[in-house]
Amino acid sequence: MASSATPAVSNAFTLQDAFFAFVLIALLILAGRFVRQKVSLFQALFIPSSIVAGGLALLLGPEILGAIFGSNSPLGGGLFSEPIRLVWSQSPGVFINVVFAALFLGETIPSPREIWRKAAPQVAFGQTIAWGQYVVGLLLVITVLTPVFGLNPIAGALIEIAFEGGHGTAAGMAGTFEELGFPEGGDLALGLATVGIVTGIVSGILLADWGRRKGYVQVQTGKKNTDENPEANEGSQEEGEYEDPATRAERARLMRDLLIDPITLNLGFVGLAVAIGWVILKVLV
Template identity: 35%
Template sequence: MFPSESIVSNTLSSLLFYTVCLGMLLLIGVLIRVKVNFIRKLFIPASLIAGFIGLVLGPHVLGLLPDEMMSTWSGFSGVLISIVFAPMLIGVTINFQRIKETQTISQLIFSWNTSFLQWGVPLVITAILLVPLFGVNPLFGALTEIGWSGGHGTAGGMVESFNELNWAAGGSLGLTIATIGLLFGIISGVIIINYGVRKGYTNYLTTNDSLGTKESKDIYEPNEQTTSSVRTIRNEVVDGFAFHFSLIGVAIFIGWILKGVIDNFITGMPLFPLAMIGGFLVGLVLKRTSLYHAIDTSTFRRIQGISLDFLITAAVATISIPVVLEYFWPLLIITIVTMVMMVCFFFYFGPRLFQKDWFEHSIILFGTACGVAAIGYMLLRMVDPDLKSDAFIAYGLRAPFSSPFAGGGLVTSLIPVLTVAYGALVVGFGSIAIMIVIFVIAKAFGLYGRHENTYFINR
């Protein structure tokens, strides 16, 4: 099924008009982000601001936007998330020597196990408490990792999958949980950093330094501006963005073929992780041709960024407020549990996984596991302004082994399917068991335990 079939509007002109309106919302979000100081300090992205404006203007609040427009926007998520994931593995190179030097393996263990924690505990609580007490769908327990580690992009992209699994409420609830996680990541991250500075856990920021007084600029000065992509193919052949879009198109087409095969055996498998596999296959083929040198990963990142901004704006604007209110108490319980376990995970496992700069390595992963990569990066820059630690390098090196799978990738998309097939309790306890096994293996290889130079443990 092609994306246009999910659009309610009857003409391409209507689709263009609704897309233009979405762009206008995003521009308003940018203006608010740039001009309103307290929003800037909270690092709330413009796309999220724009989405909330659309939500207020929508049918559940002011009723100024037509239902047809909201229906069209709700169909954007499943389409745009495939564009985000399709190029993720095209042109990616891996430096194994740097992986060893920068504690990348420890970051992988941290990030993978936060996902297993966010799968396991909520699913078990859902099965044991929330299903019998509130009658929620067992899939409710799978939303935590989708919303927190996956973020708004993944939550929006899973809307279609939840519809196929006969639980339409999952889309709005996932986006709500993603918003809660994002705000918690920002607020709690700043609190944790202030606490860490006072306790002496940070290595590049002390109580004598000013925390958070150096504000980053939302708009670069002309002399500070840099290129965000490079030209790799002559314009008389094809525009560079058009070339990269064509590769994304091939990757998504392969994903459609894979989905058609998988749908014969598994219900509810979303397109976006299969598009990522398609991208991986495209990359393998291109490596054998001269076209491989025309790939610019920065151009792919720009295309992904555009898609993600429009995706988040559309997804948040179409949240069903009645559904959120209906699930208020289950949401409150799961939110409190997740908040507590994320803070405990940070302070207990962080200093035991990293032999050096445990706070810096842990804080960037904490921010990412609560919201998005930008939040993790923002928290790291607060404690390591000049990026003297290897935390950011390791963060980038771990991405090919983590992002395509957990935190919004292939495994994230499979958890709801497995929950329907085997039940929330089985998948929940299975996730916790895998997390424990990973820690046991890490302990056996000396990657987990008390480290002599970890101040936090040996005080």
Template identity: 30%
Template sequence: MEIHAVNILYDFCIMSTLLLIAKIIRSKVKIIQKLYIPSSLLGGMIGLLLGKYFLNILPFSTEISNYSSILITILFATMFLGSKRKVSFKTMISNVGDSFLINGAAEIAQFGLFIIIGVLILPMFFKSINIGFGLLLPAGFVGGHGTAAAIGAAFADMGWDEATSIGQTFATIGLISGIVLGVIIINIGTRKGYTRLIKKIDELPEDMRTGLISKESRSSMGENTVSPCQLTH
């Protein structure tokens, strides 16, 4: 148990360093800002390049592949924590109704289509394929690495050990292609006047491009709820 704790600590330190390096790169490199590549994705790409299966420089432990299925539980458990505000249904629909309907339609369509493909079509060509394969593609594309890890872990518990890796692969492909193609589509839509909030990409504030908020625009992130006395006695 102690060895596992040390491995987690080492892995956490490495991942934190990668995120810091990625944040610095994103705040300085213009092309990454224009593509809106998040620091987490950039740090993951650096970690993949320097990890075991490429340059083999970073000493990640063998337990790192298990973290995602555990951390997604924390994410779901804390998702609805926060300040409580009363918002009317009409206001909510006016502000986010179009995005909600588009995202919902895309999610339902992907799950329905690829489950049918995975269950009915792929087994005709690949006799030994697991019928859950069709669920992993939309899990990665729609839900990202967290959902792919959760569903992959469930399949792994049922004896399909490769499910998590397949789901994470789909999630990575979906994230990278979504960012690159998404930015291209957004740029085209902005130039044609289809967007509501901005008419030019250059109008976006600098903090959205660099990921760093200027000193004069910074605000408090919360209030102290725990007495320091309880932390020292």
């Protein structure tokens, strides 16, 4: 007896789907940059091109364009096919590893004393903000969201994850949300992170403008850094940034001896950093 056909796996995509997904991301980024250049309001509020591109993708996706035409229409899923959207949905949790792996590449790690001297104020401020956001989120869950709307209590951590952590933390926590039975938490955190960026930029610009007009913020202009003003050029160089001719010559010799181009070498270093992090994760977990 012939076996029944295996149902298609809805969460599968091919390498070609992944390729076109990133091509579409590049096109959306270009479109977002074009729109940002044409709309003076976006420039005045310093809205990033990536946020504008995300807004365009939302308009052209199933949430808006697809909803307008209906699910039975050829445009029911918007302009982006399901495999394309699947690639996009899985990409943040993967590429956040690249972001964190490359954070310290090419940087000089200072001494623990210097790290603490520079980071202590930010640590204190960050912890104050983080715990405050936890308190607000948990109070909302205990008093309103869970009793009234039946929302998962884990949602109490969404404000801190999205606002304090941002898109990177939200993407990295997606797997944890799924393990805890709250898979929609990843999408909610990403949405809240976008809201946090936009509201932070807009409110920050308004506050800075208000402070400047009231005299609470002073704008200090320095000397222009030009070839005609060598004193400004010297002042703009931070200590330790100047490279003597011997260092430049050694770098040039190193680049000549490379059998691969610099961008390939950088990709290799990023891959090595990711591999080291993966090994550490396997050892600790």
